[in-house]
Every structure is written in structure tokens, then in C-alpha cells.
Amino acid sequence: MSDSSVALAVSLEETTAAVAASPSRRRLPTEEAPWVRRLLITLAVGFLGLFLLLPLVTVFMEAFRKGAGAFIHAFADPAAVDAILLTLMVAVIAVPANLVFGISAAWAIAKFDFRGKAFLVTLIDLPFSVSPVVAGLVYVLLYANHGIFGGWLQSAGIQIIFALPGIIMATVFVTFPFIARELIPLMEELGNTDEEAALTLGASGFRMFWTVTLPNVKWALLYGVLLCNARAMGEFGAVSVVSGHIRGYTNTMPLHIEILYNEYQFVAAFAVASLLAALALVTLGIKSWLEHRYAGDLAAGHRH
Amino acid sequence: MTLYAPFVKPSVLPGFRLTIIFTILYLTMIVLLPLGALLFRASSLGVHELVVLALDGRTLSALRLSFVTSFAAAAFNVPFGLLIAWVLVRYDFPGRRFFDAIIDLPFALPTAVAGIALTALYAPKGWIGSIATIFGLKIAYTPIGVFLALVFVGLPFIVRTVQPVLAEVDRELEEAAATLGAGRLRTIASVVLPVLSPAILTGFALAFARAVGEYGSVIFIAGNIPYVSEIAPLLIVIKLEEFDYAGATAVAAFMLAVSFATLLLINLIQARARTRYGHV
Amino acid sequence: MELDIRNLTKTFGSTAALHGVDLKVASGELLALLGPSGSGKTTLLRCVAGLEIPSGGQILFGGEDASFKSVQERNIGFVFQHYALFKHLTIADNISYGLRVRPRRTRPTAAAIRNKVEELLALIQLPEYGGRYPSQLSGGQRQRVALARALAVEPRVLLLDEPFGALDAKVRKELRVWLREFHDRTGHTTLFVTHDQEEALDLADRVIVMSNGKIEQEGSPEDIYDRPATPFVFDFIGESVRLDIHVDKGRPFVGQQEVSIPRLPPLLFDGPAKLYVRPEHVAFRRDGEGLWATVVSLHRSGSSRRIGFRADGTEMIIEALTPADREPPRIGDRAALEIRAAGLFSGTA
Numbered sequence: 022m023s024d025s026s027v028a029l030a031v032s033l034e035e036t037t038a039a040v041a042a043s044p045s046r047r048r049l050p051t052e053e054a055p056w057v058r059r060l061l062i063t064l065a066v067g068f069l070g071l072f073l074l075l076p077l078v079t080v081f082m083e084a085f086r087k088g089a090g091a092f093i094h095a096f097a098d099p100a101a102v103d104a105i106l107l108t109l110m111v112a113v114i115a116v117p118a119n120l121v122f123g124i125s126a127a128w129a130i131a132k133f134d135f136r137g138k139a140f141l142v143t144l145i146d147l148p149f150s151v152s153p154v155v156a157g158l159v160y161v162l163l164y165a166n167h168g169i170f171g172g173w174l175q176s177a178g179i180q181i182i183f184a185l186p187g188i189i190m191a192t193v194f195v196t197f198p199f200i201a202r203e204l205i206p207l208m209e210e211l212g213n214t215d216e217e218a219a220l221t222l223g224a225s226g227f228r229m230f231w232t233v234t235l236p237n238v239k240w241a242l243l244y245g246v247l248l249c250n251a252r253a254m255g256e257f258g259a260v261s262v263v264s265g266h267i268r269g270y271t272n273t274m275p276l277h278i279e280i281l282y283n284e285y286q287f288v289a290a291f292a293v294a295s296l297l298a299a300l301a302l303v304t305l306g307i308k309s310w311l312e313h314r315y316a317g318d319l320a321a322g323h324r325h
Numbered sequence: 326m327t328l329y330a331p332f333v334k335p336s337v338l339p340g341f342r343l344t345i346i347f348t349i350l351y352l353t354m355i356v357l358l359p360l361g362a363l364l365f366r367a368s369s370l371g372v373h374e375l376v377v378l379a380l381d382g383r384t385l386s387a388l389r390l391s392f393v394t395s396f397a398a399a400a401f402n403v404p405f406g407l408l409i410a411w412v413l414v415r416y417d418f419p420g421r422r423f424f425d426a427i428i429d430l431p432f433a434l435p436t437a438v439a440g441i442a443l444t445a446l447y448a449p450k451g452w453i454g455s456i457a458t459i460f461g462l463k464i465a466y467t468p469i470g471v472f473l474a475l476v477f478v479g480l481p482f483i484v485r486t487v488q489p490v491l492a493e494v495d496r497e498l499e500e501a502a503a504t505l506g507a508g509r510l511r512t513i514a515s516v517v518l519p520v521l522s523p524a525i526l527t528g529f530a531l532a533f534a535r536a537v538g539e540y541g542s543v544i545f546i547a548g549n550i551p552y553v554s555e556i557a558p559l560l561i562v563i564k565l566e567e568f569d570y571a572g573a574t575a576v577a578a579f580m581l582a583v584s585f586a587t588l589l590l591i592n593l594i595q596a597r598a599r600t601r602y603g604h605v
Numbered sequence: 606m607e608l609d610i611r612n613l614t615k616t617f618g619s620t621a622a623l624h625g626v627d628l629k630v631a632s633g634e635l636l637a638l639l640g641p642s643g644s645g646k647t648t649l650l651r652c653v654a655g656l657e658i659p660s661g662g663q664i665l666f667g668g669e670d671a672s673f674k675s676v677q678e679r680n681i682g683f684v685f686q687h688y689a690l691f692k693h694l695t696i697a698d699n700i701s702y703g704l705r706v707r708p709r710r711t712r713p714t715a716a717a718i719r720n721k722v723e724e725l726l727a728l729i730q731l732p733e734y735g736g737r738y739p740s741q742l743s744g745g746q747r748q749r750v751a752l753a754r755a756l757a758v759e760p761r762v763l764l765l766d767e768p769f770g771a772l773d774a775k776v777r778k779e780l781r782v783w784l785r786e787f788h789d790r791t792g793h794t795t796l797f798v799t800h801d802q803e804e805a806l807d808l809a810d811r812v813i814v815m816s817n818g819k820i821e822q823e824g825s826p827e828d829i830y831d832r833p834a835t836p837f838v839f840d841f842i843g844e845s846v847r848l849d850i851h852v853d854k855g856r857p858f859v860g861q862q863e864v865s866i867p868r869l870p871p872l873l874f875d876g877p878a879k880l881y882v883r884p885e886h887v888a889f890r891r892d893g894e895g896l897w898a899t900v901v902s903l904h905r906s907g908s909s910r911r912i913g914f915r916a917d918g919t920e921m922i923i924e925a926l927t928p929a930d931r932e933p934p935r936i937g938d939r940a941a942l943e944i945r946a947a948g949l950f951s952g953t954a
Contacts, residue, residue, distance in 0.1 A: 050499070050500060050503035050504075050509075051496050051499045051500060051503070053509060058416055061408060061411065061412050061416070062412050062416055062418050064408060065405075065408050065409045065411075065412040065413075065424075066412075066418075066420075066424060068405050068408070068409065069409065069424055069427060069428075072476060072477055072480065073427055073428070073430050073431070073477070073480070074427065075446060075452070075453070076439060076442040076443050076446055076477065077427075077430060077434070077442070079442045079445050079446050079451075079452070080438060080441075080442045083442075083445055121347075122347070122348065122351045125343075125344040125347045125348050125351075126344070126348040126351075126352075128340060128344045129340075129341060129344040129345040129348050130348075132336070132338050132341075133333055133334065133336055133338070133341045133345075134333065134334040134336075135332055135333035135334065135341075135345070136332055136333075141348070141349075141352075143588070143592070144352060144356065144357070145352065146588075147356055147360070147588075148356060149535075150534045150535075150538075150584040150585070150587065150588050151360070151538065151581065151584060152537070152538025152539070152540065152558050152561075152577075152580055152584070153436075153538065153540055153541070153558075154538070154540045154558040154559075154561045154562055154577075155363070155538065155558075155561065155577045155580060155581060156359075158363065158561055158565065158573055158574075158577050159359035159360055159362055159363045159577075160359055161565060161570075162359075162362045162363055162366050162570065162574065163358070163359055163362045167568065167570060168362075169362055169365070169366075190355070193355055194355055194356065194359065197355055197356060213336070213338060216338055217337060217338070220337060220338070226338075226339035226340055229339075230340075248432075248433070251433050251435075252433075254435070255434070255435025255436070255437070255438070256435070257435060257436045257437040257440075257540065257541035258436065258540035258541050258558065261540075261541075261562070262561075262562060262565060274435075275435050275436075275437040275438070275541070276437075278437050278438065278441065279437055282441050282545065287445075290441060291441065291442075291445075294435075294437070294438040294441060294442070297434075297435045297438050298434060298435075298438055301430065301433035301434045301435070301438075302433075304433050305426050305427070305429055305430065305433050306426070308426065308429065309422065309425070309426035313422070
């Protein structure tokens with residue numbers, strides 16, 4: 022033991038001497054020169070600072086431009102409170118709806134092999150590539166007074182467009198794929214063996230899902246819910262088309278921001294905006310933390 | 326079981342019938358039926374009327390602005406997205422995790438918030454706008470503003486599609502190129518970039534498709550001057566407010582067609598990459 | 606091109622991967638670097654290639670110091686375990702890559718490149734495969750393409766890192782024979798890394814056994830197998846059992862019995878020692894002189910039979926190998942063992 026530690030000490034001495042002798046300009050063939058590296062990092066960080074960070078900072082700077090008092094005053098407006106409450110209500114309905122769908126779709130797609138699976142996945146991705154304005158428009162075409170079901174709805178006394186149901190439907194459409202998208206790749210990767218083991222041990226189908234499947238995907242599920250929620254609360258285009266901008270009635274937070282901005286109430290607009298920006302930051306923070314902590318549990322390469 | 330046996334591979338796991346029926350029902354109600362309504366409205370207009378509506382001068386210039394600025398923004402994001410993905414994957418530096426997390430900001434930040442923030446930044450009195458004014462450059466309320474907003478929106482698509490592929494690139498490929506005498510730049514251009522190219526194309530297509538449909542981030546900074554800085558999605562909103570459902574449908578159908586074509590293109594790129602190079 | 610490695614060291618962080626390795630490789634030699642994983646053999650190869658920066662020492666190519674040359678300047682051919690073929694290029698474009706990246710003034714003409722590719726494809730026996738992509742080839746074919754790609758640049762030294770490591774056993778053996786013939790025809794100075802002793806002993810002109818960043822022994826395959834120089838080589842190469850014995854007045858004892866071992870140099874020490882015995886060097890008789898022991902196990906494997914003996918008065922087991930068709934002893938039988946060859950090293954574990 023003591024012999025070998027002496028040998029180690031000697032060899033370390035040798036190598037430090039050798040390192041001192043070798044010129045530092047040598048680098049591995051798969052590495053760039055230090056100045057190139059520094060230049061690239063500076064460029065990338067500069068670009069991110071200019072294009073991503075600066076707009077973010079602007080939100081908070083503008084919100085507090087006239088001090089904390091003006092910031093708080095923005096929330097004394099009953100219209101602002103109504104907008105916040107409506108937004109929460111929309112999220113409370115839209116997110117669980119998409120959660121149930123996401124789990125159901127992920128179970129069918131990831132755990133079973135059936136014909137037309139690839140096509141079904143493509144259909145689920147569809148809302149990602151549809152403009153939010155078009156998403157709003159399609160509901161108007163269906164349910165507005167001049168729409169396909171308009172006459173029928175009118176005679177039944179049901180109001181969908183320019184009312185809460187329309188806002189919720191448009192939000193559900195836009196945030197539709199998020200949870201399924203997080204779950205499908207992960208559940209496919211995990212395979213069926215855990216569930217099969219639970220069944221052989223006599224678990225019922227529901228119990229198996231609750232005790233085996235869910236714990237395996239909980240972090241991906243949490244992230245999907247967070248993302249879905251952030252999008253649901255922040256959706257603008259689709260909701261704008263179906264809402265009719267009725268203050269205190271069909272105004273969500275993003276729509277309220279638009280109205281305030283167009284009325285040149287900049288501080289109030291940015292104050293409400295800063296709430297949504299903070300929500301976005303929290304979502305990103307939790308995502309980053311989850312990825313760091315449970316690197317293997319979240320499928321890499323999210324696409325939104 | 327026998328009913329759907331030819332459709333689904335038999336499995337001991339329960340719940341297929343329940344979940345697939347629910348999935349398809351929900352999908353139909355939320356997505357397929359509404360999109361079908363749009364196609365129904367568009368087809369009832371007839372090809373002739375669609376073309377007439379789409380070729381209206383104001384519509385045409387809005388579509389042109391949307392497509393040109395979206396293409397330009399996605400193209401602009403390719404080199405910078407690549408650079409950022411490269412730096413995040415290959416180098417370690419203080420704040421790397423922070424910058425990695427912040428890439429998703431345009432995904433998470435509500436578009437209206439981004440829209441007013443970008444406008445405040447690039448307006449003539451804003452931080453950047455005031456600097457640009459010194460050089461006689463007007464950004465907000467011009468197509469340049471639209472372009473910059475779309476750069477903001479599209480950046481994560483390039484970074485997030487390239488990043489995982491770049492992380493998987495086998496270092497041995499670069500070593501092999503070096504042993505064969507290729508310099509560093511040559512190695513990156515001839516060995517790394519070709520491996521990344523399907524991801525770059527996919528990211529470009531995603532960024533482009535998103536930019537064409539983008540509304541909230543753009544309308545504040547665009548200024549919405551007809552024939553100059555009016556984008557196609559805004560035109561749909563305007564036509565709807567005028568109860569011109571036919572006009573709105575025509576523009577929407579056109580944009581939808583482009584979205585689907587882009588989606589198809591992405592699938593083709595990925596299928597081609599798979600068959601050509603084995604599984605990349 | 607001969608190769609001279611002088612006092613090469615390499616540390617990763619605080620762990621040393623190479624401790625002052627000295628090695629000379631003659632021109633045209635086929636040399637195997639053999640050792641378990643973590644022995645430093647791959648690090649040594651990568652230092653020679655310039656893929657790793659040594660912490661100290663020198664590497665000379667044909668007498669010229671190459672220590673400070675980049676990998677591109679060294680003009681070596683390197684073959685990776687997992688081929689590292691460029692998936693997006695055809696086989697022909699893979700092979701010609703090293704020629705096409707040359708600066709214009711040293712780059713061969715397009716026609717010359719085409720000819721070179723044809724010639725190499727013929728040499729690796731894949732003449733019709735130029736237009737295909739790597740994903741369309743089998744593992745063995747891919748490794749031959751990787752070799753052709755490395756040879757296209759006419760390297761001064763050919764370096765192979767576990768070239769057969771990713772192939773299945775049958776292809777591995779075929780490719781081994783093929784590589785030996787290939788080397789005899791082309792005569793490149795070649796270093797290859799392997800952890801498979803059979804491969805090294807079968808293929809190489811000379812074998813370098815490495816462990817813990819040092820060379821344990823270098824020599825011909827016969828030397829390495831028949832005359833292991835250290836306990837490590839005895840353990841690592843071939844089969845052997847280790848007996849903890851002691852030496853008294855220059856004579857080795859197993860338990861209380863003295864053993865006679867032919868061709869053993871005089872023992873200049875007394876005290877505990879280790880005796881390494883290969884099963885094929887143990888013979889046994891029912892009577893006569895020898896190390897008396899009892900049969901404790903019988904095990905048939907293929908064409909031979911392995912018999913375990915426990916030396917009298919000890920718990921030590923000695924194994925012997927006999928042809929399977931010979932009448933075996935029975936468990937409990939006693940026999941006199943004759944040890945025809947063995948290695949003896951002073952000290953305990």
C-alpha cells in the first residue's frame with residue numbers, strides 16, 4: 022500500500038513536470054481554439070441577450086416604470102380582476118380536459134400497436150401547425166349566428182361565440198397536443214413490461230395504471246400540465262377571434278393587455294403582462310429543474 | 326376482442342377500446358370537426374371565388390408579407406440557431422444552464438406579452454428603436470418589425486430540433502475526418518453539418534409554419550398598415566369583424582394548405598433521412 | 606516507417622493512464638497492444654495518432670519528432686472500433702474523403718481519385734459496392750471499408766483500435782485471417798489494440814502486454830505464451846492456477862512437499878512465493894515420484910477433460926488437462942503430479 026502510493030506520487034511529479042514543458046497551444050482535434058470558442062460563446066450569448074432576454078426584461082421594466090404604486094394600481098381596476106378570474110376559469114376547465122385526453126391518447130398510442138397509428142399521431146400534432154387565428158375562425162364558422170350550427174343554437178338559446186364556451190373551446194384546441202406530446206415518447210420508451218408484471222401479480226387495470234404507469238411518467242406529466250397551463254392562460258389569437266372583447270365578461274388577461282395597450286395605459290398593460298411573464302418564467306424554471314434532476318425521465322427534444 | 330383483432334395487435338394490457346374510442350371522439354370534436362367546417366365552407370365557395378378572394382390586392386400583399394418575412398426570419402434563425410445549439414451542446418461556460426432554459430421563452434411567454442414587449446423595445450422611443458433611429462432606421466410599424474418578431478418566435482424551433490441531434494453526433498466521426506487530414510472547419514462542414522441537415526430543415530419548416538400563422542407577437546409591432554405591414558392572420562380577423570366569412574375562409578384555407586404542405590414536407594424529410602442513413 | 610515512443614505519459618485529471626511507456630516499432634511490423642480495459646492500450650494508440658495529447662514524452666515517426674504535430678499533419682491511418690464511416694456519403698466517397706479534403710496543390714485529379722478508389726475496393730474485395738451507403742453493408746464489410754478509407758491517404762502508420770470488437774465471433778475470425786494476409790501483401794507498419802489474447806497471439810508479429818498504464822511484457826506470441834515474465838501476464842494470458850508456496854533454502858515447497866520444476870532459474874530468496882502452473886503442463890501418474898495429491902473434481906469440456914487435484918496437506922487445487930478419450934481417474938484417487946513448467950515469483954498476493 023505504502024509502496025504504491027509512493028509510486029503514484031512519483032508519477033504525478035513526473036507528469037506535472039511534463040505538462041509544464043508542453044506548450045499550451047496544443048489542443049484536441051475535435052476542439053476549437055480557445056479564442057474561437059470564446060468568440061462563439063460571446064456571439065451566442067449576445068444573440069440570446071438581445072433577442073430573448075431584452076424583451077423579457079422590458080416587460081418588467083415597463084411594468085415598474087412609474088413605481089410599485091402604479092403597478093399595484095393596475096390590479097385595482099375591476100376589469101383586470103375580471104380578466105384574471107376568467108383566465109383562471111378557462112385554465113381550470115381546459116387543462117383537465119386535455120389532461121384526460123393526453124393520458125388516454127398516450128395509453129392507446131404508446132401501449133398498443135394498431136393500424137393508422139402514425140396517422141393518428143400526425144392528427145394530434147395538427148393544432149401545432151394551425152394558426153391560432155384560424156383555430157378561432159373554425160369555431161366561428163361552426164357556432165356563430167351565421168355559422169353552420171348558428172341557427173340551431175340560436176333557437177335553442179345557446180351562446181357559444183362571444184361567450185365563455187367559445188373561449189374554452191378555442192383554448193382547448195390550441196393547447197390540445199401538449200400533454201399527449203410529452204407522454205407518448207416517454208411511455209413508448211418505457212415499454213409494457215412493468216404493466217405486464219403488475220397484471221401477473223393480480224392488479225386490476227385501474228390499479229395497475231395508478232400504481233405502475235403513473236409513477237413512471239409523473240414528471241413528464243407534470244411538465245406537460247405546466248406547459249399546457251401556461252399556454253392556456255396566455256392564448257391570444259384564437260381567443261381574440263371568438264371572444265368579442267366584452268369587458269368584464271369575455272376578456273381574458275391577454276385580451277385585457279391588448280385593450281390597455283391600445284388605450285395607451287402602458288404601465289397597466291405591462292403590469293398584467295408581467296404576471297403572465299412570471300408564470301412563463303416559473304414554468305421554464307420548473308422545466309429546467311426537472312430536466313436537471315430527472316434527466317432520464319423526460320424525453321429529450323421537446324417540440325412545441 | 327374479435328371485433329377489432331385485425332385492427333390492433335393483441336395485448337394483455339386492458340383499456341385499449343376505451344382509450345382509443347375516447348381519443349378519436351375527442352380529436353373529432355375538438356379538431357377534426359372544426360377544421361372540417363372550414364374545408365366545407367371553403368369548398369362551398371368554389372375554386373373560382375377562392376382565387377378571386379385570395380387575389381384581391383390587399384389580401385395578396387398581406388399573404389406576400391407573411392410568407393416573405395416568415396421565410397426570411399426562419400432562414401435568419403438557421404445560422405444563429407445552429408450557433409446557439411453548438412455552444413450549448415459543445416461548450417461549458419458560466420450560465421450555460423440558464424441560457425439553455427431561456428431558449429424556450431418564446432414557447433412559454435404569451436404572444437401578446439411578447440408583442441407589446443417587442444414593440445416597446447423597437448418603437449422609436451424604445452431602447453433599440455432609439456438607437457436605430459439615429460441611423461435613420463425605422464423598425465416598429467414596418468416589415469422589419471414583423472421580421473424581428475418572427476425571429477423571436479422561431480428561434481426555439483431551430484435550437485430545439487438541432488440540439489438533441491448534435492448531442493448524439495459521434496465524436497469518432499470528427500476524429501476520423503481529422504485523421505484523414507481534414508481541418509476543423511472542413512470537418513464541421515463535411516461531417517457534422519450533413520448529419521444535422523435533416524434536423525435543420527425540420528426546424529426551419531417548423532419555424533416557418535409557426536411564423537406564417539403567428540398573430541399576437543406580430544400585430545403590435547407591425548402597425549398593421551394595409552399593403553405595407555398587414556399580415557395574413559390579421560386580415561382574417563379584420564374580415565371576421567366585417568362579417569366577411571367568405572373572405573376570412575379563403576385566406577384561412579390558403580394558410581391551412583401551406584401548413585399541411587409544410588407538415589408533409591417535414592415528414593418526408595425525416596422519412597428520407599431514416600431510409601438513407603439508417604436510423605440517424 | 607518505424608516508430609519510436611519514448612517515456613510517454615498521460616494523465617486524465619489526477620489518474621494516470623500511461624506511466625512512461627517506451628516502445629519501438631520496426632517498419633512493416635504488425636504489432637498488437639494487448640491488455641484488459643483500463644490498461645492504457647487505447648490511450649497509447651490515440652496518443653500516437655494525435656487524438657490525445659500526451660502529458661509528457663516523445664513520439665518519433667521515422668526518427669522525426671512528431672509530438673507537436675497535429676493529427677492532420679501526422680499522416681496516419683486510424684480505424685475505429687465502430688467504423689466511424691460517414692453515413693451520408695457513399696462507400697466511394699467515404700474512401701476518397703481523405704484525398705478530396707487535401708489542399709488543391711496536393712490533391713490528386715478526379716480521375717486519379719477514382720482509380721485509387723477502384724483499386725482499394727478491389728483490395729478489400731468489395732469491387733461493386735462504391736455506390737452504396739454504409740447502412741447497406743454488414744459489419745464486417747463496413748470495417749473493411751473503414752480500412753480502405755484509412756489506407757487511401759497512404760499513411761505512414763496504420764492504427765487499429767479494437768478493429769473487430771463490434772463484430773460477431775465468426776466474422777471476427779474470418780476478418781482476422783483476412784487482415785493477416787492483407788498485411789503480408791501491403792506491409793504497412795501496423796499497431797492494433799485488442800483485449801482478446803487469442804486475436805493478438807494469432808495475428809501479431811509481436812505482442813505488447815499492458816496493464817495499469819505500463820508495458821508488462823513485449824515479445825513474440827511464443828514468448829508471451831510460453832514464457833510469461835510477470836504474474837500479471839501469467840494471469841492474463843492463457844489459463845493457469847496460482848499456488849501460494851514458500852521457498853526454503855532455494856527449494857520450493859507446496860505445503861510440506863518439495864516440488865521439482867525443470868528449467869527454473871536458481872532461487873536467490875527464501876520465504877513466501879507464488880507459483881503459476883498451466884493445466885497443460887501438469888502430468889499425473891498413479892505411482893512414483895512427484896507432488897502427491899487427491900482427485901477432487903472432473904470436468905469434461907469438448908475434446909479435453911479437466912481434472913482438479915488437491916495437494917496433500919493443503920487446500921490448494923492444481924488443475925491438469927488430459928484428452929477426453931483417455932480413461933479418467935475417479936474422485937478420491939491419489940496421484941503423483943509432475944509439473945513440467947511453471948513460473949515462480951517471490952512474495953504474496
